[in-house]
Structure formats: C-alpha cells, structure tokens
Amino acid sequence: MTVQPSPRLERLSPVPHGSISDRELTALGLRRDEVVDFSVNANPLGPSPLAIAAAAAATWSHYPDDSATSLRHALAERDGVSQAEVVVGNGSAELLWLLALAFLDPGDAALVVGPTFGEYARCVAIAGGVTREHRTERAAGFAVHPPGLIATARAADVRVAFLCNPNNPTGTLLPVLALRDLAVALPATLLVVDEAYRQFVDVPPATDCLLALGNVVLVRSLTKDYAMPGLRLGYALAPESVRRALDAVRPPWSVNAVAQAAGQAALGDEAHLLAARREVRWARAYLTEALTRLGLHVLPAAANFLMVEVGSGERVRAALLRRGLCVRDCASFGLPAYVRIGVRTMPECERLVAALADLAGTEGVGFVGGGS
Ligand SMILES: Cc1ncc(COP(=O)(O)O)c(C=O)c1O
Known part of the structure; x- marks a missing residue:
C-alpha cells in the first residue's frame, strides 16, 4: 500500500x-x-538593460536577504506607501497562495469573479477552501456587476474575494471607487485585488488609498511590466496586520538574490x-x-x-x-x-x-x- x-x-x-x-x-x-x-x-x-546587468552582477553564493530590505524600500518609495506595508514574493503567484494559506481554513468560502485567472480557485482548493464563482456575462461585455457580486459574497459568507483588475482574460477594469464600495460593503472579507497588469492601464488606478480600509490587499507582479517571468518576482501592498500574516506563512528566502537585484535595477529604469x-x-x-x-x-x-x-x-x-x-x-x-x-x-x-x-x-x- x-x-x-x-x-x-x-x-x-x-x-x-x-x-x-x-x-x-x-x-x-x-x-x-x-x-x-x-x-x-x-x-x-x-527586460531593461539595467536589470540584465544587475542580474549578471548579483552574488548568489550566500543566502538572499530574507526581508528583501532594499527592494521593499524601493517599492515603498515608488508606490508611496510605508515599507511595513510591502511584502515581496516569488512571483505574484506565490503571494496569492500565501494569502489563501493565511486567511482560509478548511471549508471556508472564497469568491472569484469569472472568467478569470485560474490560480485563484486552485490556491483556494489547496488551502482546503471552497470557491464560489460570480461569473460575468458576455452579453454585458463581461463587466462586473458590483451589487450581484456583493450579494453572492454575503450569501456564501466569503472570507476572501479575489478580483483581477484589469481582469485576465477579459480586460475589464473596475474603477477605484467601485473597489472601495465593495470593500466597505464586505467588511469581514479580505478583498484581494490582483493588479498584475496595472502598469499597462493608460492611467493606472490609484488603488493604494484602499489600504487604509484594512481589508484590501493589492497584489502586483514585476514579471509582466519588467519582462522577467523567468526570474519570478512580485509584491503585495497590504495593511500591516495582513503583511505580518503573510510573513508568518512565507517560506524563507523565497525571493532569490538575482531576482532582488534585477527587480531593484528595473525599478530604477523608469x-x-x-x-x-x-x-x-x-x-x-x-x-x-x-x-x-x-x-x-x-x-x-x-x-x-x-x-x-x-x-x-x-x-x-x-x-x-x-x-x-x-x-x-x-x-x-x-x-x-x-x-x-x-x-x-x-x-x-x-x-x-x-x-x-x-x-x-x-x-x-x-x-x-x-x-x-
Ligand atoms: C492575473 C494574473 N495574476 C498573477 C499572475 C502571476 O504572475 P507572476 O507570478 O509571474 O507575477 C498572472 C500570470 O499570468 C496573471 O495573469
């Protein structure tokens, strides 16, 4: 056996x-x-030539800085938040998994707004949670209908809601005020806004103000905008209590030294x-x-x-x-x-x-x- x-x-x-x-x-x-x-x-x-040069020059014969201090500092500066609100991950995919692990217990419900990125449902299942889908309709141009979403979330008592903004694959974007209304209407739900493609929106939405609500996490990728998918690098902006929860379940050294060096150099190449x-x-x-x-x-x-x-x-x-x-x-x-x-x-x-x-x-x- x-x-x-x-x-x-x-x-x-x-x-x-x-x-x-x-x-x-x-x-x-x-x-x-x-x-x-x-x-x-x-x-x-x-990728930026500066990132390529920094990756080539990076030292990897010792463990990377587990707190990614310099990179987090650079991200906090750029995004106008405090360093205590920044956590980095081995791609934004890792952060989605850590959020599910930290905030879902077996049997808990999580919401996804479909059709969307398939990893949300998978990380929910791995954490033992149950995914409820609020599916947008072709006839409505796949636009999100916030009242319907709120009703589904309340009926299922969801602990975590994943919202991809702009959404992969439909390309729809919810404005900041609609996100704010969702977070306010669902105070017991952690609203995970996946902003992997934010930098390619003509005017990237000013979502950082949502952190003050306490139940919003902004997950951002550095692999799309800086063309480094093979290096794996992403980050989340989160209220400090959420960041501490992510740190508690994060594997050590998950962001390697080469990715940290290249990420920091890429941020410098505006x-x-x-x-x-x-x-x-x-x-x-x-x-x-x-x-x-x-x-x-x-x-x-x-x-x-x-x-x-x-x-x-x-x-x-x-x-x-x-x-x-x-x-x-x-x-x-x-x-x-x-x-x-x-x-x-x-x-x-x-x-x-x-x-x-x-x-x-x-x-x-x-x-x-x-x-x-
Ligand atoms: C919406 C969305 N979120 C997150 C990811 C993960 O990106 P990465 O882990 O490379 O940052 C992807 C990758 O395709 C994606 O499409």
Missing part, C-alpha cells in the same frame, strides 16, 4: 497558462526563438517602462482597429492584451502556430470561441494581423458568425 496524499488534492485540476511547451514545439518542429509569443502578456520590449507603455498603447490601438476591420469582435481592453472572438480559439491557435505565432486559446476560461492576444511591438502585431487575414482567406477558419 502506498502512502496517499490528502484527499482534498483530488479536487485539484491543473491550471493551463499561456506560452508553449517544449513538447509542443518539438511536435511542430519549431525552436522557441522561432515563435513570436502573443500568449504571454509581458512588456514587449523585453524610461524603459515608459517606452514599453507607449509601445503597448500604440500597438493595442492598431490591433483593435485592424482586427475589427477583418470582421473580428475585439473586446475593449484596459490592459496589454485583447480578447478576440474568432469562432474556434483552438483552431486559430493551431493555425497561427504553424506560422510561428502563438496566441492563447481561451477554452480553459470557458470561452472556446475566443483567443487572448498579448500586445507586442508594432512590427510583430503587423505580422499577426497579416497572418489572421491570410487565415480568414485560405483556411476558412471560422471567424465571428462562421464559428466552428
């Missing part, structure tokens, strides 16, 4: 993400550098981020217009990715991959008719538009109306 893991693991299923696996590349006979990856929503200009934000704004406008002209339904997007209705996300992804372009099939979000396209540089976006125009003509891929 083998030793069995906890039965609650039986409720877990893998969460698909963007990008392309080595196995798929091999099957297609492609090298990674031959594929332009629109399935990951990251800074299209790549010009690189501004250039990326400009490129995204410009290329997003181009993509929206060009894809609409092809007859595709493009959802209005607040961030650096677009959700586009193409008939069959799976077929369109496969057909584009054969042309060296990778988009995210949205089937795992329960949206099989859509793909999600991360905005890249203008020349790369032009290549994608040309490929989609070609597909519409040659492969009979079912766009809107002809959905297959």
